[in-house]
Amino acid sequence: xxxxxxxxxxxxxxxxxxxxxxxAYRKLARKYHPDLNxxxxxxxxxxxxxxxxxxxxxxxxxxxxYDEHGKDWKHAEEFERAKQQQxxxxxxRQQQYSGDFNESDFSDFFESMxxxxxxQRSRSTMFRGQDFNAELQLDIKDVYAxxxxxxxxNNKNIRITIPAGIENGQVIKIKGHGGKGVNNGPNGDLYxxxxxxxxxxxxxxxxxxxxxxxxxxxxxxxxxxxxxxxFNGKVKLKVxxxxxxxxxxxxKGKGFPVYKKEGQFGDLxxxxxxxxxxxxxxxxxxxxxxxxxxx
Amino acid sequence: MIMDRxxxxxxQEFCSLYKVPETFITSLYEYELIxxxxxxxxxxxxxxxxxxxxxxIRFHFEMDINLEGIHAISNLLNKVxxxxxxxKRLHNKIDFYESN
Numbered sequence: 001x002x003x004x005x006x007x008x009x010x011x012x013x014x015x016x017x018x019x020x021x022x023x024a025y026r027k028l029a030r031k032y033h034p035d036l037n038x039x040x041x042x043x044x045x046x047x048x049x050x051x052x053x054x055x056x057x058x059x060x061x062x063x064x065x066y067d068e069h070g071k072d073w074k075h076a077e078e079f080e081r082a083k084q085q086q087x088x089x090x091x092x093r094q095q096q097y098s099g100d101f102n103e104s105d106f107s108d109f110f111e112s113m114x115x116x117x118x119x120q121r122s123r124s125t126m127f128r129g130q131d132f133n134a135e136l137q138l139d140i141k142d143v144y145a146x147x148x149x150x151x152x153x154n155n156k157n158i159r160i161t162i163p164a165g166i167e168n169g170q171v172i173k174i175k176g177h178g179g180k181g182v183n184n185g186p187n188g189d190l191y192x193x194x195x196x197x198x199x200x201x202x203x204x205x206x207x208x209x210x211x212x213x214x215x216x217x218x219x220x221x222x223x224x225x226x227x228x229x230x231f232n233g234k235v236k237l238k239v240x241x242x243x244x245x246x247x248x249x250x251x252k253g254k255g256f257p258v259y260k261k262e263g264q265f266g267d268l269x270x271x272x273x274x275x276x277x278x279x280x281x282x283x284x285x286x287x288x289x290x291x292x293x294x295x
Numbered sequence: 296m297i298m299d300r301x302x303x304x305x306x307q308e309f310c311s312l313y314k315v316p317e318t319f320i321t322s323l324y325e326y327e328l329i330x331x332x333x334x335x336x337x338x339x340x341x342x343x344x345x346x347x348x349x350x351x352i353r354f355h356f357e358m359d360i361n362l363e364g365i366h367a368i369s370n371l372l373n374k375v376x377x378x379x380x381x382x383k384r385l386h387n388k389i390d391f392y393e394s395n
Contacts, residue, residue, distance in 0.1 A: 030358050035350045036368065039379055128345055168390070169383040185312075186342065198394075205391050 004107060006053035006066065014067070018058065025054040052107060129179035129188035138162070140198040144231060144257065153177065153190060160192075165207065165259035168196040202231055207266025209255045212273050215239060220274045230254045230268055237270075245274040303332060303339035315352055323351055326366045 007014055010024040028050045030036065037043035056062045134153055146164045150157050158177055166172070171193045178188025203210040213228050223241035227234050230251065237249070248271045255266030280288070310317045320340070323329045329348055332339050340348065354360045354368065 026357075026359050030360065033353070033358060035353055036372070038372065038375060128349060131346075168387050186345065189346075203391050203394060205388065210391075 006056050009049050009053040021057050128185050129181045131178045131188040132190045135193045135195060137195045137197060140196055140200060143196060163260050164257035166194050170194050204256055207256045207258050209268045212271045215272045215274050217274060217276050228270060243272055247272045302342040303334060304342060306338040306340060309340055313352060322362050326362055328369055
């Protein structure tokens with residue numbers, strides 16, 4: 001935990017007036033506010049710093065305490081006693097961010113100096129609870145079929161159904177499982193981002209799967225049967241005579257499940273990779289030479 | 296109170312709870328930033344819109360952005376969202392080709 005220069009964060013001098021602080025805060029809020037920077041973690045981090053600086057400097061009592069003892073944060077306990085006598089401040093809406101924040105959104109430095117009690121919302125208005133964001137890493141095999149899974153979010157177990165066919169990076173909303181609403185406002189929502197790992201031999205593009213199958217020269221030339229792996233088992237394919245290297249065949253409905261469309265599947269595309277024989281025997285060389293003379 | 300059955304909340308009650316003037320909500324409607332539903336001669340907003348309306352309230356009352364600004368920002372944010380979805384899709388596509 002290190003000292004935080006709140007004046008520097010807001011870009012204002014130590015003798016800044018309340019008006020200056022408000023102006024600086026609003027200017028930076030318009031640049032870094034999470035509402036204006038969706039899914040931007042850097043902006044969110046920056047805004048938390050700005051918000052914290054504003055929490056301290058925009059309230060005279062907090063500012064006074066910070067100015068007097070800020071650098072001496074290690075003696076924060078002593079400040080706590082003084083804090084008990086401190087009246088709860090009456091902030092204004094214009095000075096406080098009311099978006100999605102929780103205890104952990106303030107620095108250790110702030111917590112040690114001001115504790116949780118100093119951060120009271122001045123409004124008695126109803127607001128939705130904060131939205132929670134979580135990430136879930138799954139193997140591609142886990143999302144081939146719908147299944148139920150229990151997640152622990154903020155010490156609460158939530159049982160959710162993970163629909164088959166969910167995509168890498170996809171976010172799903174679990175309604176009402178975010179933070180509690182303020183003053184009887186509705187609860188926030190839980191957003192889960194899925195990171196899908198794929199260590200199989202199948203490449204996925206949405207609902208379609210792609211794979212490569214090795215084919216020996218003779219089967220490619222003369223045709224025949226080949227057994228190939230699909231995502232959910234093996235299938236036998238007929239290889240046409242004179243199949244060229246790189247030929248792609250489509251196995252309809254053997255791809256990945258279509259998200260939230262039960263029973264529907266994408267296709268599996270198989271590319272043949274023809275392997276030419278190596279370490280030829282003298283007899284083979286002789287026969288290949290003979291063959292080459294026929295063309 | 297909130298009409299649970301239809302998931303609607305009257306504009307009047309909303310404004311009272313959120314301590315915002317009714318004219319602000321009306322203006323948001325005029326700028327086509329929110330939808331207002333009239334039921335039994337009462338203007339209401341859908342509870343599903345609350346998150347968005349709260350965001351618009353923050354723009355105006357916390358960040359001091361006027362309605363024209365909010366209108367422009369909302370349009371740009373919609374574009375950002377579309378582009379972020381597109382980036383996600385393209386990332387998955389790049390992963391597909393890079394792993395080949």
